[in-house]
Amino acid sequence: xxxxxxxxxxxxxxxxxxxxxxxxxxxxxxxxxxxxxxxxxxxxxxxxxxxxxxxxxxxxxxxxxxxxxxxxxxxxxxxxxxxxxxxxxxxxxxxxxxxxxxxxxxxxxxxxxxxxxxxxxxxxxxxxxxxxxxxxxxxxxxxxxxxxxxxxxxxxxxxxxxxxxxxxxxxxxxxxxxxxxxxxxxxxxxxxxxxxxxxxxxxxxxxxxxxxxxxxxxxxxxxxxxxxxxxxxxxxxxxxxxxxxxxxxxxxxxxxxxxxxxxxxxxxxxxxxxxxxxxxxxxxxxxxxxxxxxxxxxxxxxxxxxxxxxxxxxxxxxxxxxxxxxxxxxxxxxxxxxxxxxxxxxxxxxxxxxxxxxxxxxxxxxxxx
Amino acid sequence: xxxxxxxxxxxxxxxxxxxxxxxxxxxxxxxxxxxxxxxxxxxxxxxxxxxxxxxxxxxxxxxxxxxxxxxxxxxxxxxxxxxxxxxxxxxxxxxxxxxxxxxxxxxxxxxxxxxxxxxxxxxxxxxxxxxxxxxxxxx
Numbered sequence: 001x002x003x004x005x006x007x008x009x010x011x012x013x014x015x016x017x018x019x020x021x022x023x024x025x026x027x028x029x030x031x032x033x034x035x036x037x038x039x040x041x042x043x044x045x046x047x048x049x050x051x052x053x054x055x056x057x058x059x060x061x062x063x064x065x066x067x068x069x070x071x072x073x074x075x076x077x078x079x080x081x082x083x084x085x086x087x088x089x090x091x092x093x094x095x096x097x098x099x100x101x102x103x104x105x106x107x108x109x110x111x112x113x114x115x116x117x118x119x120x121x122x123x124x125x126x127x128x129x130x131x132x133x134x135x136x137x138x139x140x141x142x143x144x145x146x147x148x149x150x151x152x153x154x155x156x157x158x159x160x161x162x163x164x165x166x167x168x169x170x171x172x173x174x175x176x177x178x179x180x181x182x183x184x185x186x187x188x189x190x191x192x193x194x195x196x197x198x199x200x201x202x203x204x205x206x207x208x209x210x211x212x213x214x215x216x217x218x219x220x221x222x223x224x225x226x227x228x229x230x231x232x233x234x235x236x237x238x239x240x241x242x243x244x245x246x247x248x249x250x251x252x253x254x255x256x257x258x259x260x261x262x263x264x265x266x267x268x269x270x271x272x273x274x275x276x277x278x279x280x281x282x283x284x285x286x287x288x289x290x291x292x293x294x295x296x297x298x299x300x301x302x303x304x305x306x307x308x309x310x311x312x313x314x315x316x317x318x319x320x321x322x323x324x325x326x327x328x329x330x331x332x333x334x335x336x337x338x339x340x341x342x343x344x345x346x347x348x349x350x351x352x353x354x355x356x357x358x359x360x361x362x363x364x365x366x367x368x369x
Numbered sequence: 370x371x372x373x374x375x376x377x378x379x380x381x382x383x384x385x386x387x388x389x390x391x392x393x394x395x396x397x398x399x400x401x402x403x404x405x406x407x408x409x410x411x412x413x414x415x416x417x418x419x420x421x422x423x424x425x426x427x428x429x430x431x432x433x434x435x436x437x438x439x440x441x442x443x444x445x446x447x448x449x450x451x452x453x454x455x456x457x458x459x460x461x462x463x464x465x466x467x468x469x470x471x472x473x474x475x476x477x478x479x480x481x482x483x484x485x486x487x488x489x490x491x492x493x494x495x496x497x498x499x500x501x502x503x504x505x506x507x508x
Contacts, residue, residue, distance in 0.1 A: 252494070259491045262433050270426025277422065305422055308469065308484075312423070315485050319492040 146205025153198050154215055157191070158348070164188050165341040168334055178330055185325070185333045188341075192321060196314050199227070203314075207307045217351035220344065226271060226313035231260040231320035234340060238324065241339035242332045252327045260320050267316070271309050278302045400448065400455040409478035411439035412505035416456055416473045418444050423484055424472040430487070434497075436505045443471065477503030 164187065170176075171184055202210045209215070213224040223229060235257050245253070278299060325333050408414045413431060417424035419442045431438045443449035457470050459480055474481045476499050481487060490496040500506040 255494055255497075256492065259494065259496070262430060263488050263491055265433055266426045266430035269429040270422045273425045274422040277420070305469075308423055309426075312426075312484050312488065316488050316492065319489050323492050323494070 144206050144209070147202060147209055150198055150202040150205065150210075151215060154195075157195055157198070160191065161341060162345060164191060165338060165345060168338040168341065172331075172334055172338065181334045182330045185330060185337060188337045189321070189325060193318070196318050199314055200311065203227075203307050203310050207303060207310055211306065211310055217348040218354065219347045219351040223347075225264070226267065227310045228313060228317055230264055231317050232257060232264060234317070234320060235260065235324070237343045238336040238339050241335055242328065243335065245332075249327055253324075256320065256323055256327070260316065263316050267309060267313055271306075274302060274305055274309065396451065400451040401458070403448070404452055404455050404459070405478075407441060408475035408480070412436075412477060412503040413438040413500070414475040415440045416452070416471055416475075417442055418469075418471050420444070421469060421471055423469065427472040427474065427484055427487065430491075434500070434506070436500060438474075438505075476500060476505065 164184070168184055168188065171181055176184075199210060202215075211227040213221040213227065216224070223233060225233075235253070239253060324336065328336060404416070407416075413436050415424070415427055415431070415438045417428070417440050428438065428440060441452075443453055446452065453470050456473050460470065460473065460482065473483060474487055481490065481499075487496065490499065497506065
C-alpha cells in the first residue's frame with residue numbers, strides 16, 4: 001500500500017525504527033496534558049518536514065513527464081498527499097488511543113492490588129492506628145511497648161479464633177465424635193484463657209487503653225463493659241443456640257444468669273464510685289498550684305484501683321465461661337462456643353463494612369438521596 | 370566483778386529483747402484473735418476501708434443479694450493497721466489484687482477471701498448455700 005511504504009520511509013528518515021516508540025512518546029505527553037491538541041502540534045511541526053521529504057521523491061520522478069500535465073499532476077499529488085497525511089494522522093491517533101487504553105488497564109490492575117494491600121495493612125494497622133489516635137502517643141510521644149505487643153498478639157488471636165470457629169463448625173456439621181468435640185472445646189477454652197492472660201498484661205501496661213476498648217472493633221465497643229463483654233450478654237448469645245436443655249440445666253443457667261447479673265451490678269456500682277472520687281480529686285481551681293502533686297498522687301491510686309476492677313471483670317467473664325462449660329455437655333459446649341465465636345466475628349465484619357461505607361462516598365446512603 | 374556486771378548486762382538485754390519479741394507476737398496474735406472474734410460475731414463480716422471502691426462493690430453485692438453484712442472500716446479503727454497486717458497474713462498470696470488487702474469477707478466466722486474468691490463462689494453457685502448455712506439468707 002502506498003501509505004504504509006511512505007510511512008516506513010518517513011520512519012526511517014526520522015531515524016526512529018520503532019513506530020510504537022513514537023506512539024508512547026505521544027502517550028507520555030498525553031499523560032501530562034490529557035488532550036489531543038498537545039499531540040497535534042508536534043504532528044503539525046512534523047508535517048512540514050514530512051511534506052518536504054515527500055516532495056523530494058515524487059518531484060524527481062515527475063520532471064521528465066512534461067509541463068502540460070504538471071498542474072493536473074500537482075493538484076492530484078496535493079490531494080493524494082493530503083489524503084495520505086490524513087490516513088497517517090488517523091492511524092497514529094488510533095495507535096495513541098490504543099496505548100492510552102492499555103495504560104488505563106494496567107493502572108486499574110495496580111489500583112486493585114494497592115487497595116488489597118491497604119485492606120490487609122489496615123486490618124493489622126487499624127489496631128495500631130487507633131492506639132495512635134487515642135492520645136497516648138500524646139504528651140510524651142512514646143509508644144507503650146506493652147500495648148503494642150498486646151495489639152500484635154490480639155491480631156493473631158483473632159485469626160486463630162476464626163480458625164477455631166471453622167473447626168467447630170465443620171465438626172458439628174459432620175457429626176464428629178465426642179472425643180474430637182471434647183478436644184476442640186478444650187483448645188477453644190484455652191484460647192480464651194490466653195486472651196485473658198494477654199488482657200491482664202495489657203492492664204498492667206495501660207489500664208485506660210484497655211478499658212476504652214480501643215483495641216476492639218467499632219461495633220463491639222457498643223457493648224463494652226469494663227474492658228470487655230458483659231457475662232450476662234455472653235449467656236444471652238450462647239443459650240438460645242443450644243440443643244434442648246434438661247430441667248437441671250435450665251435451673252443452673254437461671255442461677256448463673258442471676259449471679260452474673262448481681263456481680264455485674266456490684267462491680268458497676270464500685271466503678272461509679274471510683275469515677276466520682278477521681279473527679280472530686282481533681283483541683284477545681286486551676287490557679288491553685290501548690291497541692292497539685294497530692295491530687296495527682298491520689299489520681300494514680302485511682303488508676304491502680306481501676307486495674308483492680310478490670311481484673312475482677314475479666315475474672316468474672318472467665319468464671320462464667322468456665323461454669324457454663326461445666327453445666328453443658330460436650331456437644332452443647334461446642335455449639336455454645338461456636339455461637340459466641342460467630343457472634344463476635346459478625347460484629348467485626350459489621351464494623352469493617354461500616355467503616356468502608358463511611359469512607360466510600362459512592363456507597364448509597366440515606367443521606368445521598 | 371566487772372565481768373559479772375557485763376554478764377548481768379547481757380542477761381538483762383537478752384531478757385528485754387525476748388520480752389519485746391513476746392509482746393510483738395502477742396500483739397499480732399491479739400490482732401488475729403480480734404479479727405477472728407469480730408468475724409464470728411455476725412453471719413457475714415466485711416473488713417473494709419471507707420475510701421476503697423472495691424469494698425463499696427463488695428458491700429453492694431451482698432446488699433443486692435438481700436444480705437445485711439457487718440462492715441468494719443479499718444481506717445476508722447485505731448488498731449486498723451495491725452488488723453490489716455493480720456488479714457494479709459491470713460490471705461496469703463492467693464488473690465488477684467495484690468496491692469490492696471481489703472475487702473476481706475468472712476461468712477459464718479470462716480474466711481472466704483477477697484472479691485475474686487467471692488465472685489468465683491457466686492458464679493459457681495456455692496455462695497448462696499454458704500450464706501443460707503450461716504443464716505444470712507432465708508428463702
